[in-house]
Amino acid sequence: MLQVWGRETSSNVQAVMWCIGELGLDYQRYDFGHHFGGLDSDAFYQLNPNRTIPVLQDDDHAPLWESGAILRYLASRYAPETFWPEEIFARCEVDRWAEWAKVSVVSLFTQPIFWQLVRTPADERDLPAITRAIDRFESKLAIAD
Ligand SMILES: N[C@@H](CCC(=O)N[C@@H](CS)C(=O)NCC(=O)O)C(=O)O
Secondary structure, eight states: OEEEESOTTOHHHHHHHHHHHHHTOOEEEEOOSGGGOOTTSHHHHHHOTTOOSOEEEETTSOOEESHHHHHHHHHHHHOTTTTSOSSHHHHHHHHHHHHIIIIIIHHHIIIIIIHHHHHSOGGGOOHHHHHHHHHHHHHHHHHHO
16 A cells, blocks of 8 residues: 655645545555654654655555656556556657656746745735735746646
8 A cells, every 4th residue: 555754735745645536546644844854863864864745656666756756657647548548649648748847847836825825914015025925826837827
């Protein structure tokens, strides 16, 4: 069975859990990271020397880290026809949107929209910067539409 280390409020953990859900796989998830702690232990270092979540272990295989690599592992092992096709151009079509979402879209959302609106007190927020960032973010999302 799949084991996942990582709190469910982490966007990178959410990407992995979303994929596991789409594939209908059994899993056990453990709350690690942020206020749950656990990343500083020697045991966690053995799972991921970066001390970040998510980490995935499938049966007795070596633990995997980096959410993008975990997604590609799950897709190629459990849904090679649909999520990670053999045919190179079909695979590239999947891969480029996955890469685009992680690198181009998430980065525009995280800085500064998420940090400003979620992690910054209201009276310290830079509203013009947030507005500009939302415009850039929406133009990027329009590409997906
Ligand atoms: N590039 C890594 C980033 C991993 C990462 O930075 N994870 C964050 C959560 S999204 C983390 O471990 N934060 C420390 C914590 O939650 O305590 C990946 O995609 O897996």
